[in-house]
Amino acid sequence: MSEHADALATRFGDGGPDGGDIEPNAFLRGVLSRKTVRRYSDRMPEEGLLDLLVACALSASAKSDFQQASVMRVRDADKRVAIGRLFPSMPWIAASPVFFVFLGDARRLQRIGELRGKPVKNGTLEGFFNASVDAALALQTMILCAESSGLGTCPISVIRNEIDTVAKVLELPDMVFPVAGLCLGYPAAEGHVSLRLPRSITTHVDRYGDDALPAALDDYDRRRHARHAIPKEQQRGNAEFGEAEFYGWSEDKARQAAKAEGAAFPPYLRAHGFSFD
Template identity: 75%
Template sequence: MTSFADAIEQRFGDGGPAGRSADTALIGRVLSRKTVRRYSDVMPDEGLLDLLVAAALSASAKSDFQQASILRVVDPAARAAIGTLFPAMPWIGVSPVLYVFLGDARRLQRIGELRDKPVRNGTLEGFFNAAVDAALALQTMILCAEDAGLGVCPISVLRNEVDKVAAILGLPDLVFPVAGLCLGYPQGPGYVSLRLPRRVTTHLDRYDDSRLAEEVDDYDRRRDARHSIPPDQHRSNAEFGKAAFYGWSEDKARQAAKAEGAAFPPYLRRHGFTLD
């Protein structure tokens, strides 16, 4: 198994702390985790999938409200309909298993009605708690699935077509998709995505981004040397022009400038969230 130091170097390459040995294999697997978008045709055992769902729903939950729900999409027509919405991501429609992790603010509000209590869970706090619960369940399933030899790919793009996805899945008011998760046995090796240097993303006592510019530039160069972005994947050249150097930060700035998920806030407000 790859040592912790080697795994940290592969993940960050930032010259920072190399960690130390510990009596746990889980940390090494987390450090070395990979995104997988190509899967074999072997369907994971249903008993294993049940275990993964149980593990995911064992994740931490705010105030024990338990506001995550997990929806597995099995119907071929529904799978095809969702896949058709995102032709650039064919793995959504063809992966052996597709789960959708839902923020479920509806259940707590219904429990309030059942117990004759004035619960109004469409507030910003209600939305936030449900979204975090679903995200924690999602990450827990990711780690457990990978520990069982499966490969996964989270799918946040579902929110870009939230009205159509919600209609396909029959989502009621106060229930919203946080992300999908494609899952299956890897067809080939995935890749370890180089992360930002820890000097940028970790802080001591107070927040400090005074060296952001030089650290991100260094990260761009190191990441480009490992896995550069092909020219045919450069975004918005017509709008922003061709960059002399197209690194991670240029790509993400262009992506963020296009305001993804514009349909999501109106969807939430139409379906029971006041967000106040």
């Protein structure tokens, strides 16, 4: 059995590859075992550590070295409360010791073009996509580096659902938009390792195929339900879809996706510098 077999079994439980003879690696094990944390102690991380984590985040890969991610730390208590009030089911937004917002920053490259006398139009679909990916890479880099330092994190993508208010609170200019927030602090309670989909349907070699999806989903739903079942009172959309006798992950996510989120995001972007041409 490999040194990572137990972590792989906890994360996937799919009977897939167990890491073979790979040498023990603390970072890999940490990634496999990572947890989302929503309850934090009152202990504030040191400023030097936070500065280092921001530097690590901004060291992430960037499309063509354009560097279209920006990181905003929200320290103002009124701003924190204003954002948290939008999402009452997520009190950790206002309560976590530290809250960052990761921004897709298509503005900076366009300004650089203006400063250097070059006609850069960065409000295209490509510009939006590149800035979004840069910000997402920076976000994930900070998550992994923070967790390796003993901190817990919880990414907050729902802020895009209230983009008009969030952008006003954060005083964002045109062509700068939030990709996600990030709660950060020392954990006050253990989270759990979320069981991931079997690798047989999420990894491919040479060609994409999803013929095995129905059977694999059924198996995954049963295994995940056995580990962390969704309580009946948390079933989504029962008025529309009815109460399910068995409510697995795929039923939950199908119901969630059927109610489209982020309707305000595209019109906001179009009104603030993006044409998507």
